Amino acid sequence: MPLTALDRSLRKNTLEAINARRSVRSYRPDELERSTIQTLLEAAVRAPTAMHEEPWAFVVIQDQALLKRLSDLAKPLFVEEARHRTVHGHSHSFDHFTRPDFNIFHGADTLIIICARPTSQFVAADCWLAAENLMLAATAAGLGSCVIGSAVAALNIHKVKAELGIPDDYSAIAPVVVGVPGGETTATSRKEPKILFWKK
Numbered sequence: 001m002p003l004t005a006l007d008r009s010l011r012k013n014t015l016e017a018i019n020a021r022r023s024v025r026s027y028r029p030d031e032l033e034r035s036t037i038q039t040l041l042e043a044a045v046r047a048p049t050a051m052h053e054e055p056w057a058f059v060v061i062q063d064q065a066l067l068k069r070l071s072d073l074a075k076p077l078f079v080e081e082a083r084h085r086t087v088h089g090h091s092h093s094f095d096h097f098t099r100p101d102f103n104i105f106h107g108a109d110t111l112i113i114i115c116a117r118p119t120s121q122f123v124a125a126d127c128w129l130a131a132e133n134l135m136l137a138a139t140a141a142g143l144g145s146c147v148i149g150s151a152v153a154a155l156n157i158h159k160v161k162a163e164l165g166i167p168d169d170y171s172a173i174a175p176v177v178v179g180v181p182g183g184e185t186t187a188t189s190r191k192e193p194k195i196l197f198w199k200k
C-alpha cells in the first residue's frame, strides 16, 4: 500500500526520536511538571501488551533526598551482583559505584519505576516496551532519560517496596530516570543488525 505524505512524516518523526534517544547521565536541576510526567506515562501505556493485560503500575519519585538514599542502598548491592557476574565470565569496571559522590540516578529530577505483578510470561516484556515508549516520548519532548538497571535489586527489597507504596505481590521491573539534559550526549555506536535467516 503506498504511503501518504502524512504516513511518511509520522514515520520520519518516529525514526528521528529513535535516533535521537541517548542514555543521558548529566542533568540540570530543573523540576519536571506533573503534566509532563503524565504525558510520559500516557505514552508508556500505549505500548503493546500481551493478552491486553496492561500489567504496569508506576511509582514517580521527585525527591532528591530519597533518590540519594536509594542510590546509596543500591550501590553495594549492585557491586556485589556485578562481582558475581564477573566470576561467571563477564568483565566490566564498576569502580565508580564505590565512590561516595556517585549517584546511580545521575542527578535526574525524576525516577519513574515501572512495576507489575509477575503473573504471566510476558509481564516483564510489557514493562520494558512501556519503558521504551516513555523514553522516546521524553526524547520527543526534549528531555533526557536513562534506564537504571542498577537500582532493580534495591527497589525490590521488602522495606523499600513498602516505603514506595509497591504492594508485596508487585515487582519493580523497569526504573527509568527523566530530566532536563545537562548538555549534549554523543550517540553510542551499534553493530550492524546480525541477520541469522532471511528467506524470500
Ligand SMILES: Cc1cc2nc3c(=O)[nH]c(=O)nc-3n(C[C@H](O)[C@H](O)[C@H](O)COP(=O)(O)O)c2cc1C
Residues within 6 Å of the ligand: 021, 022, 023, 024, 025, 146, 147, 148, 149, 150, 151, 187, 188
Ligand atoms: C536493562 C538496562 C539496564 C541499564 N542500566 C543502566 C544503569 O544502571 N545505569 C546507567 O547509567 N545506564 C544503564 N543502562 C543504559 C545502557 O548503558 C545504555 O543503553 C547503553 O550503553 C547504550 O547507550 P544508549 O542508550 O545511549 O544508546 C541500562 C540499559 C538497559 C537496557
